[in-house]
Amino acid sequence: MRPTKLMPLAALTLMLVLVSPAIAADYTVVVDEMVFGEMPAELYVGDTITWRNDDMFRHSATADDQSFDVDLPVGAESIMTLTVAGEWSFICKFHPGMTGTLVVLP
Template identity: 60%
Template sequence: MGSLVKSLRLPLLSALLWAGNGVASAAEYQVTIAGMKFGSPSAELHVGDVIVWRNDDIFRHTATARDKSFDLDLPPKSEGRMTLSQAGAVDFYCRFHPAMAGKLDVRP
């Protein structure tokens, strides 16, 4: 029984130390498309966070990075998810409606 307690204690201790070391967990943010406009992305984006792109319009849209790092096709009343993989500023737009545009500022 003593060895079982020891074997359970070490992973639990490791998990507690890892959770308390200041490493932030990934967050999920939503960018809604409505009225032929992108909603404002959060200013608190970090690598590893997830963006849910939600198209509430009756028209098909895309969320397309100008640097080609992502391109999500969003039919009407749908959503798409992506995980942020690199830090930096990324301009995005809709391929079907190029005047629809925005910017993601992703921190490490």
């Protein structure tokens, strides 16, 4: 087979590999007993985090730079889609001793 016949197929295959979106994952971070649950080990753009407040107090997940501010009344759940890669420190604005770090990979 002549190499020229193979080229378009190879190029197409490569393109499909490059443009195939990664499968987005959904994670839950439980807030309870005045602490944020463990953050998922690897988060990517497109993944979602469901913040769930199982505690008896109202909490929030609020980025230090205010790029996100998730209000979490008692018993509430809030889904956040990760749209940007980066690293954010966050706190609960009602209890600033509650801290966490969100790392999102491209």
